[in-house]
Amino acid sequence: MSEIVMPRLTDSMEEGVILSWLKADGDEIAVGDELVEIETDKASMVYESDLAGTLEILVPEGETRPIGEPIARIGEASPADAGEAVADGDPVGRTSPGVPSGTPTAPAQAPVQDHDHAEHIKVSPLARRIAKEKGVDLSGLTGSGPGGRIIKVDVEAASGSDPATAAEPASPAQSAAASPPADSAKGPPETVELNRTQSLIARRMSESKATIPHFYLRTVVDMDRAVEVRAAFKEEATEGETVPSLNDFVVKAAAIALRRHPIANAAFRDGHFELYPKVNVGIAVATEGSLIVPVIKDADHLSLAEISEETRRLAGRVRSAEITPPELAGGTFTVSNLGMFGVTGFDAVINPGQAGILSVGEVAEKPVVTDGKIGSAHLMEITLACDHRILYGADGAEFLASVKANLEEPGLLA
Amino acid sequence: MMAEIRMREALRDAMAEEMRRDGNVFVMGEDVAVFQGAFKVTEGLMEEFGEKRVRDTPISENTIVGIGVGAAMAGLRPIVELMTVNFSLLALDQIVNHAAAIPYMFNGNARVPMVIRMPGGGGHQLGPTHSHSFEALYLQVPGLLVACPSTPADAKGLLKAAIRDENPVIFIEHESLYGIKGEVSDDEDEIVRFGEAAVRREGEDVTIVGILKMAHVAEQAAAELEEKHGISAEVIDPRTLRPLDLDTILASVRKTNRAVIVEEGWPHGGVGANLSTLITEQAFDWLDAPVQRVTGADVPMPYSRRMEQAAIPHEENVIEAVLAATEGAIGPGKGGS
The missing domain is CATH 2.40.50.100 (RNA polymerase II/Efflux pump adaptor protein, barrel-sandwich hybrid domain)
Incomplete structure (x- = not known):
C-alpha cells in the first residue's frame, strides 16, 4: 500500500x-x-x-x-x-488491542496509523501551541516524530526562530543554504535573517500573488466634505480629545459598505465562498522593518469616534510590540493607507482569506472641472484589489461606489 | 551526623527514635518482637522497649489493623507491620472502611494516627501471593496517605513523619531495597515531609518518574541514556503518592515536554495511569509526545525466576520507552536541546 x-x-x-x-x-x-x-x-x-x-x-x-x-x-x-499490519509489530499488542502485552514495556505505543482521517494532521499538543503562537501553518510541515507526528523541532525549524536555541550557531546545513555564492557580481551581500513576522509576510504575500487572481478598480473621491467635517470635529474637540483622522473616515465608510455588500466581506476558500457575518476591518500598520495588520472588530457597529480610539489603541500596541495574536486575527477586509507618505495611489496585495483590500492614497487639493469650469477640491484616490474568484468586476465596482458615496457624504457615516 | 546504614536499619532507627520521643508509639505485627521481623526491620526494638510496646500478634491481619485503628482512636500511635503487601488485602476492610473513613465519619472528632508498614515487590521468587505492588490500590483511597521510599534517608525521614502524622499512613517498603546502603542523618528532629518529590537527576529532554525500586532503575537508565544515546533525562522520585508533589513533576514536564513513568505494579489503573492523566490534564499544551508508561506485566507475579524477571521492568524497558517518547526530537541533525 x-x-x-x-x-x-x-x-x-x-x-x-x-x-x-x-x-x-x-x-x-x-x-x-x-x-x-x-x-x-x-x-x-x-x-x-x-x-x-x-x-x-x-x-x-x-x-x-x-x-x-x-x-x-x-x-x-x-x-x-x-497481514501487513500484524507483521510489523508486536503480535500480542496487535491482536488484543487495549490489553497490554505480557512483557513489561511501555503500553502507549501508537497502533497502526489511522488512515480514515486523512485530513487530520498529527501534531503534538506542544507543537500545536507553539505553531499557534508563532503563526506557523501546520499543514505544510513534515513531522519528525513517530508516525510522522509534527513535534516541537519541526515547528521551530519552520518558524525559523527558536528562542531556546537562538544563541546557538546554525547547523552546517543551514549555513550552507544561507551563504551567497562567493563570486557574486553584486559584491558580498549583507545577509539578514528574517524574523517570524517577516517570514510570515513573505510567505503570505507570495501565496497571495501566486494564487489569488487580483484585479484592480480605481476611483477618485471628493473629500471636501470629509475635510470640512473633520475640521469641525477638530474645532469642537476639547483638550486631549481624539479627533478622527481621514483614515478613520475611510475605515468607517468601508465597514458600512461591507455590510451592504456581503460578497466583499467574504473569502474564497477550498472551492467555496465563505461569507462572514461580522465586519472586521484590518488596518495595515507599518513598524520598523515590518508590517502588522491589527483588526478593528465589528467596525460596522462602531462610531467614528470609537473606530478612531480603537485604531490608536491598536497602533500603539503594535508599536510597543504588545499586540497579541487575537488582536490580529479575524479580519474580513483590509484598509491600507500610504497617503501620509505622499503616495497618490497604489495597488495593495490581498491578505489571503479575504476577498479584497482597499489602497488609500493622499488627500490633496487639485483642480477639478465642474460644468466646464475649473475649480478645486480635496481629492483622494482609492483602489480596490479584488480576488476575482469571488469578487467580480461589477460587484467590486458597486462596493467601491458605496465607499466613495459614504466618504463624499459624511452624514452617511453617522 | 551522617552515617551510612542500610534501609532496614534506617527504618528501625526511625521507629526507635519516635518510640523514645513519644511513649504512645508502639509496634505490633506478626513476628515483629521475638523474631525481630520477617525482614529484620524491628531488630532490637523488643530488647529496648519491652514486650508491651513491641507486640507479636497471631496471623490475623484484619484484627491486627483493627486493634491499631481502635488504639489510634483512643490516643495511641500504633505502627502495624504487615508481613507483605499481599497480606494487607486481608485487612482491607479495616484499612479502607475504618482507618481511612473514620475521621470523615466523625467530622474529625475521631482521628486515626497510625502507620501500616508493608513490604512488597517482586524479585525474590516468592510467587504471586507474596510479591505484588499495591501502591495504586491504596493511592485510590481518600483518607489514606501513601509513602513509598526508595532510599535509606527517605525511609527514615518519611517513617518519622508518618508516625507523627494525624492521618493513617500506608507505608510501602520494597523487599529488594532493605539491604541497600545510604547516608542517613542521626538528627532525631529531621523528617522528610510528605508531598515533596526528590529530583534525583536533572535533565532537559525527558522526565522519568520512578517509585520504590523503579526510582533506582530510572536513575540507571538515565545514566545509560546520557552515555549511549545523548539523551538528558530528569529523574524524579515522588517519595509519597498521596499527597503527591505534582507541581515538581509538572514543572519538569513543562521543561522537557516528555514524560515516562516507571512502576513495578500492574498497568491498568496504576500509578502511571493516574499520573499520566494528571500530566495530560494539566500540561497538555506542553507535551511533545504521549506520556509513556513502563509497568510490571499484566499478570500475577510468576514464580519461575526468568518469568519473574521478565515481568518486572528493567533499565532496557525504561530506555525503550524514553526512545519512543523522544523519537524524532533528539538525535543526529535535530540540534537537540
Whole structure:
C-alpha cells in the first residue's frame, strides 16, 4: 500500500486543488495512467500515476491540499492489508488491542496509523501551541516524530526562530543554504535573517500573488466634505480629545459598505465562498522593518469616534510590540493607507482569506472641472484589489461606489 | 551526623527514635518482637522497649489493623507491620472502611494516627501471593496517605513523619531495597515531609518518574541514556503518592515536554495511569509526545525466576520507552536541546 501525495507541479506551488479524478475509486491503475487533474497556482495539470495497483481516493474533488499531503493510496486488494499490519509489530499488542502485552514495556505505543482521517494532521499538543503562537501553518510541515507526528523541532525549524536555541550557531546545513555564492557580481551581500513576522509576510504575500487572481478598480473621491467635517470635529474637540483622522473616515465608510455588500466581506476558500457575518476591518500598520495588520472588530457597529480610539489603541500596541495574536486575527477586509507618505495611489496585495483590500492614497487639493469650469477640491484616490474568484468586476465596482458615496457624504457615516 | 546504614536499619532507627520521643508509639505485627521481623526491620526494638510496646500478634491481619485503628482512636500511635503487601488485602476492610473513613465519619472528632508498614515487590521468587505492588490500590483511597521510599534517608525521614502524622499512613517498603546502603542523618528532629518529590537527576529532554525500586532503575537508565544515546533525562522520585508533589513533576514536564513513568505494579489503573492523566490534564499544551508508561506485566507475579524477571521492568524497558517518547526530537541533525 503506497500513498500518492499532492505533487509539486510548479516551483511556487504550495497547495493544489483536486479538480477531477480521472479514475474511479477501486480502479486498477497502471504506471503512466492519467490519474487526477490538479489546479496549481499557475495552471491545471494532469498528474500521471507512477505506481500500479488499486486506487483508493482520499481527497474528494474540489478540495485543497498542501504539497506532500496524501491524496490517494495505491495498493493491492484489501486482504493484504491485515497481514501487513500484524507483521510489523508486536503480535500480542496487535491482536488484543487495549490489553497490554505480557512483557513489561511501555503500553502507549501508537497502533497502526489511522488512515480514515486523512485530513487530520498529527501534531503534538506542544507543537500545536507553539505553531499557534508563532503563526506557523501546520499543514505544510513534515513531522519528525513517530508516525510522522509534527513535534516541537519541526515547528521551530519552520518558524525559523527558536528562542531556546537562538544563541546557538546554525547547523552546517543551514549555513550552507544561507551563504551567497562567493563570486557574486553584486559584491558580498549583507545577509539578514528574517524574523517570524517577516517570514510570515513573505510567505503570505507570495501565496497571495501566486494564487489569488487580483484585479484592480480605481476611483477618485471628493473629500471636501470629509475635510470640512473633520475640521469641525477638530474645532469642537476639547483638550486631549481624539479627533478622527481621514483614515478613520475611510475605515468607517468601508465597514458600512461591507455590510451592504456581503460578497466583499467574504473569502474564497477550498472551492467555496465563505461569507462572514461580522465586519472586521484590518488596518495595515507599518513598524520598523515590518508590517502588522491589527483588526478593528465589528467596525460596522462602531462610531467614528470609537473606530478612531480603537485604531490608536491598536497602533500603539503594535508599536510597543504588545499586540497579541487575537488582536490580529479575524479580519474580513483590509484598509491600507500610504497617503501620509505622499503616495497618490497604489495597488495593495490581498491578505489571503479575504476577498479584497482597499489602497488609500493622499488627500490633496487639485483642480477639478465642474460644468466646464475649473475649480478645486480635496481629492483622494482609492483602489480596490479584488480576488476575482469571488469578487467580480461589477460587484467590486458597486462596493467601491458605496465607499466613495459614504466618504463624499459624511452624514452617511453617522 | 551522617552515617551510612542500610534501609532496614534506617527504618528501625526511625521507629526507635519516635518510640523514645513519644511513649504512645508502639509496634505490633506478626513476628515483629521475638523474631525481630520477617525482614529484620524491628531488630532490637523488643530488647529496648519491652514486650508491651513491641507486640507479636497471631496471623490475623484484619484484627491486627483493627486493634491499631481502635488504639489510634483512643490516643495511641500504633505502627502495624504487615508481613507483605499481599497480606494487607486481608485487612482491607479495616484499612479502607475504618482507618481511612473514620475521621470523615466523625467530622474529625475521631482521628486515626497510625502507620501500616508493608513490604512488597517482586524479585525474590516468592510467587504471586507474596510479591505484588499495591501502591495504586491504596493511592485510590481518600483518607489514606501513601509513602513509598526508595532510599535509606527517605525511609527514615518519611517513617518519622508518618508516625507523627494525624492521618493513617500506608507505608510501602520494597523487599529488594532493605539491604541497600545510604547516608542517613542521626538528627532525631529531621523528617522528610510528605508531598515533596526528590529530583534525583536533572535533565532537559525527558522526565522519568520512578517509585520504590523503579526510582533506582530510572536513575540507571538515565545514566545509560546520557552515555549511549545523548539523551538528558530528569529523574524524579515522588517519595509519597498521596499527597503527591505534582507541581515538581509538572514543572519538569513543562521543561522537557516528555514524560515516562516507571512502576513495578500492574498497568491498568496504576500509578502511571493516574499520573499520566494528571500530566495530560494539566500540561497538555506542553507535551511533545504521549506520556509513556513502563509497568510490571499484566499478570500475577510468576514464580519461575526468568518469568519473574521478565515481568518486572528493567533499565532496557525504561530506555525503550524514553526512545519512543523522544523519537524524532533528539538525535543526529535535530540540534537537540
